[in-house]
């Protein structure tokens with residue numbers, strides 16, 4: 001049995017080497033965190049679908065939302081940020097450059113993404129101790145209660161299965177200062193291997209309430225705005241009427257619910 005297992009593991013590793021980076025994305029594990037990726041593979045995996053310029057357009061769009069709604073408002077303060085599921089550090093880099101008083105912890109399950117982030121983010125920021133990169137277990141061990149002003153999770157929660165997410169959300173809640181904020185970009189539903197309908201907003205409800213949000217599926221104005229800015233580059237297959245909730249996205253800043261009030265805001 002163990003011999004067969006070893007062969008299966010070897011074969012899986014072999015096929016993963018030669019298959020495109022998207023392989024395994026919606027299978028068990030949801031995101032191929034164990035794969036060794038090149039920079040280009042990682043980029044196309046992070047922002048899958050849409051046209052070539054999606055990376056630039058969407059990064060700019062996401063970053064300017066965060067700037068207007070959080071970073072500019074707090075630019076006089078020393079801000080401690082965690083980027084949960086940071087990938088190669090797509091948003092960490094512009095924040096470090098534009099906001100010299102910020103410190104950021106990038107967290108990612110994938111060794112390969114962390115390695116790429118170490119190259120993508122200039123060494124000077126590591127030398128100045130303004131950024132560190134950790135795996136989730138190291139992160140939750142090192143940091144405990146109420147230390148972060150902002151925790152970001154961009155296209156991450158949809159890849160984490162329910163059982164794990166039910167532990168991560170309260171842990172993130174604990175890590176945020178009472179006036180801390182959560183910045184999320186996510187699909188409405190997560191990739192549940194058992195095909196249950198797992199709606200991310202429902203999972204957030206006990207812990208967070210919305211401060212500002214754009215939600216193209218729920219609000220036609222937001223849809224027009226979102227598509228206008230990102231364009232078809234956001235994915236032609238995500239046309240409003242046809243797309244399933246698993247493809248539809250929302251972006252927002254959420255505050256901590258201190259005493260379970262505020263459900264009506266959703």
Ligand SMILES: C[S@@+](CC[C@H](N)C(=O)[O-])C[C@H]1O[C@@H](n2cnc3c(N)ncnc32)[C@H](O)[C@@H]1O
Nearest residue numbers: 031046085086087090108109110113154155156
């Ligand atoms: C779609 S990518 C988004 C990367 C980054 N947030 C961005 O927007 O550029 C999802 C990232 O989440 C990471 N990830 C998946 N499951 C995770 C988990 N359980 N804990 C931490 N990171 C995870 C993946 O390795 C991947 O880098």
